[in-house]
Amino acid sequence: xxxxxxxxxxxxxxxxxxxxxxxxxxxxxxxxxxxxxxxxxxxxxxxxxxxxxxxxxxxxxxxxxxxxxxxxxxxxxxxxxxxxxxxxxxxxxxxxxxxxxxxxxxxxxxxx
Amino acid sequence: xxxxxxxxxxxxxxxxxxxxxxxxxxxxxxxxxxxxxxxxxxxxxxxxxxxxxxxxxxxxxxxxxxxxxxxxxxxxxxxxxxxxxxxxxxxxxxxxxxxxxxxxxxxxxxxxxxxxxxxxxxxxxxxxxxxxxxxxxxxxxxxxxxxxxxxxxxxxxxxxxxxxxxxxxxxxxxxxxxxxxxxxxxxxxxxxxxxxxxxxxxxxxxxxxxxxxxxxxxxxxxxxxxxxxxxxxxxxxxxxxxx
Ligand code: FES
Numbered sequence: 001x002x003x004x005x006x007x008x009x010x011x012x013x014x015x016x017x018x019x020x021x022x023x024x025x026x027x028x029x030x031x032x033x034x035x036x037x038x039x040x041x042x043x044x045x046x047x048x049x050x051x052x053x054x055x056x057x058x059x060x061x062x063x064x065x066x067x068x069x070x071x072x073x074x075x076x077x078x079x080x081x082x083x084x085x086x087x088x089x090x091x092x093x094x095x096x097x098x099x100x101x102x103x104x105x106x107x108x109x110x111x112x
Numbered sequence: 113x114x115x116x117x118x119x120x121x122x123x124x125x126x127x128x129x130x131x132x133x134x135x136x137x138x139x140x141x142x143x144x145x146x147x148x149x150x151x152x153x154x155x156x157x158x159x160x161x162x163x164x165x166x167x168x169x170x171x172x173x174x175x176x177x178x179x180x181x182x183x184x185x186x187x188x189x190x191x192x193x194x195x196x197x198x199x200x201x202x203x204x205x206x207x208x209x210x211x212x213x214x215x216x217x218x219x220x221x222x223x224x225x226x227x228x229x230x231x232x233x234x235x236x237x238x239x240x241x242x243x244x245x246x247x248x249x250x251x252x253x254x255x256x257x258x259x260x261x262x263x264x265x266x267x268x269x270x271x272x273x274x275x276x277x278x279x280x281x282x283x284x285x286x287x288x289x290x291x292x293x294x295x296x297x298x299x300x301x302x303x304x305x306x307x308x309x310x311x312x313x314x315x316x317x318x319x320x321x322x323x324x325x326x327x328x329x330x331x332x333x334x335x336x337x338x339x340x341x342x343x344x345x346x347x348x349x350x351x352x353x354x355x
Contacts, residue, residue, distance in 0.1 A: 003182025004208075004272045009323030080321055081340040082347075 016073030125205040147187035164216035174266030179205040184271035186330040207271040230287035237301035257296035260289045269325035281314040285325035285335035292338035316342035
């Protein structure tokens, strides 16, 4: 990695763009598959069975990861650019959101 | 001298706008040696044709910036100790994102052209016959303007920015930070024109907030936040106009 890119904000930038690209590739396939509920129910059932495959289950985990990364990447950018707060406050806010997310996420996973 | 003399393994970019390559030099290491000292040693003792640029040697003039081991730095204030690893290797090249004139001297013209384009020249709002407007030093606007005025135009931020690499028409962090200073300067006579320029293509909304400018600025300025200020201002103006 070239010296001038070796810092967290640059990696955050890269991660945000890559997760965006990944989602852009996935979403058309996702919508096409959902549309099959209406146009081709048997085909959709076939797909639904396919998603039971452990490998696909694992890929779904990746998808959720992409979504989370992209969502928080976007929120990060909005906070960075549109909230003229001191950096220290932003770190605190980010930490408390992450903490709250962790706690509520754990409850949510317990519930399902 | 009782201690044994140690040497640095320095590769220096040699060439001009059309072509070039790295050339190796063995440079004796000294205490408190700066990168500029290393380059000067090569020019004075190994190859007098080596071209580079410096003036003040104390971090005031902004003329000595180069790429050192892949990062842009002001070489007169960068100690060898800080950047050379245990292997004592240095790789020195002209600033990126700018055309090369010769060896380590980059052509700063595009950088200064953009500075001027973003409102680098002062436009007076009063004549010498008018009373001097009073500006409170503690006002928010003055605070924002003060934040960027210590820029020494070294182009380190410009060389660090990958958005500049991707779009040669992007004004870049230094010029946009200058624009943010002007926009907050009550004594500037043409602030609307500056806002107009920075809202256009190649202006503040081109910035991807990678933060390399702020990270590398040798004077600890924060161009990324200045650009964010411009983004907020222009976005607010846009919604006001739309309403
Ligand atoms: S020589 Fe003037 S800033 Fe380095």
